Amino acid sequence: MDNDDNRPDPDELLASLKLEEEKSKRGKLKIFFGMCAGVGKTYTMLQTAQAEKSKGCDIVIGYVETHNRKETADLVNGFEVIPRKVYQYKTTSVTEMDLDAIIARKPLLVLVDELAHTNAPGSRHAKRYQDVLEILDNGINVYTTVNVQHLESRSDTVAQITGIIVRETLPDEIFENADEIEVIDLTPDELLQRLAEGKVYAPERSKEAVGSFFRKGNITALREMALRIVADRVDKQLHEYMQRKRIKGPWKSGLHLLVAVSHTQQSAKLLRWAKNLSYTMGADLQAVYVETSYKPDVKESEQLNKNIALSRQLGIKFRFITNNDMVKAIVDFAQKENITHIIIGKPRVRNLLTLLRLGNFVNRLIRYSGNIDVYILGSDIQSKDRYKEKVSLPSFTSNIRQYLVAALTVILTTLICLLLKRFIGYQVVSYVLLFVVSALAFFIGTGPILMAATMSALIWDFFFIPPPYTLHVDKPEDMLMLIMFFIIALLSGVLTSRIRRQEKKIRVREERTNALYQLTRELSTATGIEEVITIAKNDIKKYFNLESRILLKSDSNELEYTSKKNGNFTISKNDMSVASWTFQHSTKAGKHTDTLPSSNYTFYPLKGNQMNLGVIAIQQEIVFTQGEEQFWETFISQISGKFEREYLRNMAKQAFLLNESDKLYKTLFNSISHELRIPVATIMGASDSLIITEHPQEIRKELTNEIFNASKRLNRLIENLLNMSRLESGRISPRLDWCDIHDLINKVIESLQDELKPFKLQIVIPENMPFVKIDFGLMEQVLYNLIYNATQYASTSTNLRVKAFYDNGFLIIQVMDRGPGFPPKEISLIFNKFYRVEGSKAGGTGLGLSIAKGFVEAHKGTITVENRQNGGAKFTIKTPTEIPEVAIKS
């Protein structure tokens, strides 16, 4: 039996396969990793590249900083160097790596120094590692260099060791996902010697550097850190290798860490720490933020956004939960996600209330978490300074007017109570005041309520409790009452305003849900891309108060301008390239983002399930808060979904049309080839016979007759086909002219006289039939087809009736036969193109009736058919017509 614990987790295997697959398409990233500047990373990188080059690899230098070191500069000379791009920044010009030139050059390998570098403003990406990611995406391999202090998760420790705050940081994810890491190691003594020899910096700077940064203690600590990181990585690689090769052994720990994050700076430290822990434990890590009724102020929101960004950089999955009970939220989530360890920071003592709750929070978490381990990380030094700042913040955010209202209300109540004091007694006054304070809490914020509570307590004491007009209280029960009064007033005020905050939050959520509902509803009834664009733009204006512009992809999968009516929202060529970038990478870009932030607009990709549909540009002055951003993304995902459906619908429609025309083509071919071949065969046969054989006179006459009839049949077919194509092309516009209906019918009968010979023809036209306004030629063809049809199906010597009359604005012509009629099932189909009633006799294309219908409809008329009571069919044409206003006297 298999031991379950030793079997690789299928999900993990799949994930590692997927990672492998993605990696194979991308370029490979090799990092030359060192403890600090001067260990020879760039030098080693160039040497390694030199060796590769001698094997015939296509290698270029994207960006290498020689720091005027001679050995390094000598090495650079052997390579093709992509010229740097110059950015004009205020008065100085800065050179940066030319990303596009590298991608266009497409070498096998590019050398890029200093991965953690921050790009000059105006560059496409804020950070060089983003450039490198794009190069890798284009299948180009990259060699690069990184120092240990630049790693995001180590920057705090480095700051602690060296006292230098590192600003250029690199997300750990990039480092962890590198394909190869080569550590460049020197002993501290060797490094110091190199420094002394002036191999790292120019001599005068060297001294300074040795004094501040390059102290032996620092170097040793950094070295240890660098070596440990690499050692950890080697360890992890071994794990992965064993997993891939299904080697039994110590599997990945199977540990899942959860770090609970708040909107404090402390949480940033917590995140870094947790990342380190998960790294050494080989565990995966998620972060969670619990949204409660507490409303973070501006600073706190900013910090929260920073924390979220940080966790993204560290490669930690971040989750939002809304629940007023933090403990319950964290524990529920942990249980759902099979978390093994919960990490929290030690909660800060904010005020009396939180002090009371603190123990409660930790206790409850430990109590409820069951078999989940809980780590509590120590509080930060900074919290003391922030403490002061904190206490005052929530209380005085309410505006002045609320304070005034509170004060006035209390004073007014006091005045009334003073008048009534004699009748109700001083104790009742306390209830009245309490009532007023509680009632006020429904309308005003916490600060004014606290004030009102304090004020009313003092007033009660001063004016009412004996002895009056002193703060002195005689009786101990009055003292007790006063204290209780104060506490009750305080509590009811605070609680009520908390309820209101919660309500507000719910209202915001309701508004959002409602907005989404409205959007979905409007979108569901919209048809056509244009309408969707209009709805999207209107709703974005309505719910976000933002101007937007939607750019959709063309059929050739490129972004194109759509919806011209955009007012002052002009998208420049530069903006358009940002839009294209957003579209291609399906990542937001532009203003307020890391990518091309110099643009005027923020561009969000419109991502569908199967494809990218385009880009939406918004003109945004204030950055979205986290909640808003989530809402925004849900909002545009609805829009993207609709666009995708529209797009797919169009594609399906096109496919359907293509299919239909294909079907039509086939039917046409089958039907026509038969119809053409028969008369052609007759003509060829008969004429051939006439040529080669001397026939007696009557046989010759018979044969030529056959030829003549076959030609007539051919002609009829061609006539029908031509008419059909006229109808199909939509070029039919009736030339209406006055027409004597007798003339029309007579003309048709004349051209069908041979076919009509075996029938008893009846023409019924009333005496006072007026002239009608129709297209003579078209209507002649209609009648021809109908009457010809009747002669083909009705048995000989039966009645054939043509009836015409005028009825209240309409010309009505009926053709009635005593043929077999139509099977009721098929009667609705007989006007369809190429439709032939099952089992009908040979010959005919199924075009005649559909042409008749088309021509009548060109007259804005209708044609209908019904079976007659005693057998046969009755066609009725009904077309609107003018008649002459007055009869013309001759």
Added chain:
Amino acid sequence: MNLPDTILIIDDEVQIRRLLEITLSSNGFKIFEAGTGKDGLIAAATQHPALIILDLGLPDADGMEVLKKIREWYQKPILILSVKNSEDDIIIALDNGANDFLTKPFRTGELLARIRVALRAATGGDISSILTFGNFTIDLANHIARKNDCILKLTSTEFSLLALLAKNSGRVLTHQNILKEIWGFGYVGQTQILRVFVAQLRKKIEDDPAKPTLLITESGIGYRFHE
């Protein structure tokens, strides 16, 4: 005996030319052929044909332009060949001086009849003042029409219409042409008047007005008086 009349055929289709040549030569005409508009113009100028059969759909030139160019100096009849459903083209051609038309495919008998009518009209010189069509006679000088020797009661407009059509018997006259001749330029476009008179005239001259044999409708183009 006179020399045979010469006919020029301008048509790009060899098969049609061949058919026309066989049919017409066996009926005593002398035939010249041209496959393009350009050749047609040259042949018309050099051969002085008694009649030209012109196809409107030519490969190198618009048939209508060829017609106009020939008509600049050529006085004799021109017969237009055209495809069906091109009534507009036919009317334009007739207005531009073509004498008559035939739609492809046509019957040989009809072609010969049209040619004869056209030639007779061109060479006939003065028309006698009494026209006879079977049991029907028209005395142009005295404004009298007789059917089976009975004098028909016709209004003056009716008689003018009848006379116009009968003088051009066998030849198509467009609606506008007739309106212009009888009622004057102001009435061009008022086809309803024409139809009223045609209907009235038919009642008086035809044996069965529902199946006219004398006054024939040419769908969408005009009328033709039967020879």
